[in-house]
Amino acid sequence: xxxxxxxxxxxxxxxxxxxxxxxxxVALYRAEKRGxxxxxxxxxxxxxxxLVDFDSLPRRIRECFKDPRVNEHPLEQFYKPDSEAxxxxxxxxxxxGLYLSDDLQEKYTxxxxxxxxxxxxxxxxxxxxxxxxxxxxxxMRSIHLDVVSFNDILEKRHGTRHTLPQNERRFADKxxxxxxxxxxxxxxxxxxxxxxxxATDETISxxxxxxxxxxxxxxxxxxxxxxxxxxxxxxxxxxxKTGEVYSPKDFKKLSKSTVxxxxxxxxxxxxxxxxxxxDRQILMSKYKPYHSLEQPxxxxxxxxxxxxxxxxxxxxGRRMWFYNGIDLASEAFVCWVYGKTKEGIxxxxxxxxxxxxxxxxxxxxxxxxxxxxxxxxFKNTFLKEGSxxxxxxxxxxxxxxxxxxxxxxxLRYDVEKTSEGWLARPFAIAESNQKGSTDTPYIPYxxxxxxxxxxxxxxxxxxxxxxxxxxxxxxxxxxxxxDLRPTDYRTFIKHLGYRTETSCNLGIIxxxxxxxxxxxxxxxxxxxxxxxxxxxxEGKPIEVYWFDDNDGEVFVAYAxxxxxxxxxxxxKPTYNRARIEQTPEDFESRExxxxxxxxxxxYRKEQKKTIDRLHIYDAxxxxxxxxxxxxxxxxxxxxxxxxxxxxxxxxxxxxxxxxEILPDAPDDDIDLIxxxxxxxxxxxxxx
Numbered sequence: 001x002x003x004x005x006x007x008x009x010x011x012x013x014x015x016x017x018x019x020x021x022x023x024x025x026v027a028l029y030r031a032e033k034r035g036x037x038x039x040x041x042x043x044x045x046x047x048x049x050x051l052v053d054f055d056s057l058p059r060r061i062r063e064c065f066k067d068p069r070v071n072e073h074p075l076e077q078f079y080k081p082d083s084e085a086x087x088x089x090x091x092x093x094x095x096x097g098l099y100l101s102d103d104l105q106e107k108y109t110x111x112x113x114x115x116x117x118x119x120x121x122x123x124x125x126x127x128x129x130x131x132x133x134x135x136x137x138x139x140m141r142s143i144h145l146d147v148v149s150f151n152d153i154l155e156k157r158h159g160t161r162h163t164l165p166q167n168e169r170r171f172a173d174k175x176x177x178x179x180x181x182x183x184x185x186x187x188x189x190x191x192x193x194x195x196x197x198x199a200t201d202e203t204i205s206x207x208x209x210x211x212x213x214x215x216x217x218x219x220x221x222x223x224x225x226x227x228x229x230x231x232x233x234x235x236x237x238x239x240x241k242t243g244e245v246y247s248p249k250d251f252k253k254l255s256k257s258t259v260x261x262x263x264x265x266x267x268x269x270x271x272x273x274x275x276x277x278x279d280r281q282i283l284m285s286k287y288k289p290y291h292s293l294e295q296p297x298x299x300x301x302x303x304x305x306x307x308x309x310x311x312x313x314x315x316x317g318r319r320m321w322f323y324n325g326i327d328l329a330s331e332a333f334v335c336w337v338y339g340k341t342k343e344g345i346x347x348x349x350x351x352x353x354x355x356x357x358x359x360x361x362x363x364x365x366x367x368x369x370x371x372x373x374x375x376x377x378f379k380n381t382f383l384k385e386g387s388x389x390x391x392x393x394x395x396x397x398x399x400x401x402x403x404x405x406x407x408x409x410x411l412r413y414d415v416e417k418t419s420e421g422w423l424a425r426p427f428a429i430a431e432s433n434q435k436g437s438t439d440t441p442y443i444p445y446x447x448x449x450x451x452x453x454x455x456x457x458x459x460x461x462x463x464x465x466x467x468x469x470x471x472x473x474x475x476x477x478x479x480x481x482x483d484l485r486p487t488d489y490r491t492f493i494k495h496l497g498y499r500t501e502t503s504c505n506l507g508i509i510x511x512x513x514x515x516x517x518x519x520x521x522x523x524x525x526x527x528x529x530x531x532x533x534x535x536x537x538e539g540k541p542i543e544v545y546w547f548d549d550n551d552g553e554v555f556v557a558y559a560x561x562x563x564x565x566x567x568x569x570x571x572k573p574t575y576n577r578a579r580i581e582q583t584p585e586d587f588e589s590r591e592x593x594x595x596x597x598x599x600x601x602x603y604r605k606e607q608k609k610t611i612d613r614l615h616i617y618d619a620x621x622x623x624x625x626x627x628x629x630x631x632x633x634x635x636x637x638x639x640x641x642x643x644x645x646x647x648x649x650x651x652x653x654x655x656x657x658x659x660e661i662l663p664d665a666p667d668d669d670i671d672l673i674x675x676x677x678x679x680x681x682x683x684x685x686x687x
Contacts, residue, residue, distance in 0.1 A: 006054035007041045008065065013052065017061050031056070073153045074146055078117035078124075081158075085112040088183045100187075107163060108186050114150065114162045115178050118143050143175075144168045203251055224259040227251075293403075295466070296329040298481035302367035302391075303327050303334060304404035305349070307342060307374065310452050311412060311423040314445040322452065323349040323374075326404050327365070330476035332460045334365075338449055346374040350388065350496055354489075355550050360477075363484040367391040369402055382492035390485065415455050421448075489547065489556050490565065497545040504537035504559075507600055509569050511544055512554050517596060519570035526595045531603050533567050544569065 010021065018024040031037030038057060044050030054062065089105040089112075100108070122143050129136060151161045165171040177185045229235045230248060237246040296302055305325040313319055323345050325335040335353040339345050357364050368389045375383060375394050382388045395402055416422055421443040443451070460473040467475055489497075502510055507530070509516045518533040519525045525533055537559065546557035559566040573589035576582045582590075 002041055002051055005041060007051040008054050008057065009052075010044065010050040012065070013061075017064070028052075073150055075114070075117050075121055075150045076153060076157075078120040079113060079150075079154075080117075081109060082113045082116055085109045085116075085183055089187075092184075092187065106160065108183070110154070110160050110162050111164055111186050112178070112183055114147060114154075114164060115175060118147050118175065119179065121146065140172055140175075141168060144171050147171065203254070221256065221260075224254070224256045227254065227259065297479070299327050299330045299332075299476045299479045300363065300365050300481045300484050301329055302369065303365045304369045304402050304407075305335075306371050306402050306404045306408070307345070308408055310416060310448075310455075311425075312416075312419070312421045312448055312452075313423065313440070313442050314448050315442060320445065320448060320452075321345060324404070324456075325349070325353060326407055327476055328403055329479065330472050331407065331464060332472040332476040333456050334476070336453070336456055338452070340445070342374070346378075347496070350382065351547065354487075354496070354547055357487070358547070358555055359550055362480060364487045365389060366481065366484055367393070369393045369395065371402060372396040378495070381495040386491065388492045388496070411455065411459060415459055416452075419451060419455070490558060493545045493547065493556070493558055494560070497547050500544045500546065501541065502544055503539065503541050504534075505539065507534055507538065507596065508572065509537075509542070509544065509559065511546065511557060511569070512548070514554065515572040516554075516557065516569040517572050518559075519568050522568065522570060524570050524573070524592055524596055525567065526592075526599050530596065530599045534600065534603075536561070536566055542566065 010024070014021055014024055018027065027038050028040055031039060039053045040051070041053050042048060042051040054065070086105075086109050089100055089108045093099050122139060125139050125142070126136060128134075129139070147162070147164055148166060155161050165174055174185070226235060230237055230246075231251060231253060233248060303325045305323070307321060307323045309319040309321055311319075318340075320338055320340060321342050322336060322338045323342075324333055326332065327334050335349060335356055337345055337348045337352050339348075354364070366389065368383070368391070370383075370393075372394050376396075379392075379394065383392050383394070385392050421441050423440055460476075461471050464470050464472050464475045470478070500511055504518070507518060509518075517524045518530060518537065520529065540561070543560045543562075544557050545560065546554045549555045554571070557569045559569050573592050575586035575589040575593075
């Protein structure tokens with residue numbers, strides 16, 4: 001066909017109907033001159049094919065070819081694969097959730113398309129007979145005969161065959177059913193039960209129990225053998241929960257292949273392998289789906305941490321431990337600590353992480369992904385979300401959950417493999433990673449540690465995997481996430497920092513052989529704030545929590561009393577004693593220290609002014625009486641000490657032996673009380 005016309009090619013005409021190509025050209029030329037006869041549909045040459053109009057050829061030549069417009073079979077003009085049938089059978093599922101196989105989809109689509117063509121043919125014949133006033137009897141029989149004979153044309157033209165009933169009555173039933181119900185009626189419903197179980201739930205449970213809980217891990221053949229022994233009465237099965245004894249009469253005989261198929265089905269393996277497996281990593285790799293995550297683009301967004309033992313020995317059977325952290329965006333290692341054991345290494349790691357980011361002047365990463373074994377105990381302290389990190393994900397025994405595991409493999413084979421003393425894995429798949437013929441030497445511990453730190457340096461200076469124009473470290477520095485929060489040491493310093501008991505004297509705190517002043521936000525406190533802090537700390541014991549940098553110098557410290565934060569303490573400023581050598585920084589330090597001192601001195605003077613001068617006496621001491629007391633003989637008087645305390649069993653204003661007892665004078669009036677004695681003449685005057 002060409003442009004909706006039937007055409008014949010040059011090869012089909014020459015030499016069968018025209019002896020040569022020139023003879024054909026002459027015939028075409030003459031027909032064009034006459035205006036009738038053989039006609040071209042497309043000129044030949046220039047990589048084009050000569051095409052001749054089929055209808056313009058003489059009848060004797062046309063009869064040698066089959067006109068594609070003339071159907072060999074009455075159903076041909078109506079048949080085509082039905083698009084709705086294709087879509088329906090592609091989406092169809094059995095009750096057990098299974099889709100139709102490709103073969104069944106093709107089979108049902110062909111059957112449905114043939115019936116649809118037969119319906120159209122039946123309608124056409126009914127209209128034709130109706131127009132000719134003919135009888136409608138026998139039309140259905142003719143349709144059945146046409147459908148049966150159509151298979152050869154189907155196979156020849158479309159490469160398929162239908163499976164509609166050969167029996168006329170059964171075909172008529174299916175034909176009418178299709179008109180009522182449509183596509184579903186052609187589907188064999190029993191095929192959906194082909195995989196249906198032939199055993200009860202109790203049978204499957206029994207097979208799973210035998211397979212899962214036998215200590216020697218039986219095969220499917222072993223399970224079938226034990227099941228057969230149970231059916232024969234040689235084995236007794238008891239439910240330990242209920243004490244029920246299983247009766248063999250309630251179970252069917254199963255073939256070995258049936259037992260195997262049950263045990264190998266996914267839903268049964270999911271449970272039995274979980275019981276049998278001794279390696280959780282292998283179990284999860286088989287049955288636990290995993291996420292596919294994109295690599296972060298900004299450094300500081302997330303770090304991944306884990307321990308490892310580099311493949312080197314410093315003594316026979318002994319390898320050193322490293323705990324590392326890697327930034328996932330830049331692929332650069334940002335923290336590393338090592339030791340001969342894992343004891344205490346995790347706290348050293350987090351302290352070193354704080355030191356490194358302080359030294360680089362960067363905020364701590366926003367998120368952490370870590371393994372559970374060493375980190376789970378800190379989930380409620382500094383690894384609580386919002387403390388050291390904004391987000392924390394701790395993976396429990398899930399190697400795929402930590403991205404650093406993949407980088408460890410690269411570190412092992414791309415960087416460390418060429419180093420002296422490298423240990424091959426015992427069961428490495430690749431021959432190049434297997435142990436060589438020579439013995440592997442031991443590397444002294446100190447030399448080994450230095451070499452592994454050089455490996456980390458080399459790794460960080462290697463090109464980034466997605467941005468090879470930059471090294472990993474360059475990417476880390478240049479692409480810091482701008483949304484990182486400033487590091488707030490207060491949220492984790494009590495859990496992770498070092499602790500020292502000290503005190504504050506004259507506003508100065510001694511710490512790590514240095515002197516510190518009271519302050520806030522990294523600045524020395526002055527004015528009213530300093531007075532507040534002095535009232536809380538001066539002369540009192542305090543606890544100081546602090547971090548030191550890689551040089552051992554304290555770079556942040558906070559003072560606490562019990563569980564209450566008092567303030568930050570700041571390094572006491574110092575400056576050069578010789579004024580000629582003083583720098584602008586020295587002048588600033590001197591001014592700051594002078595303000596600090598002036599605040600305390602000013603407050604001392606103000607407090608001094610608030611104290612009034614008072615005369616204060618010790619109430620327990622009595623004024624000394626005269627050494628000699630003059631008495632007048634014959635006078636009716638009673639010796640009473642005017643300042644003697646009243647006996648406790650007497651009340652004021654009462655009498656004792658005829659003498660009235662007066663109340664005590666107030667203490668403030670002690671210096672105002674005086675005692676007068678009668679004037680008495682001297683002994684000379686009396687005589």
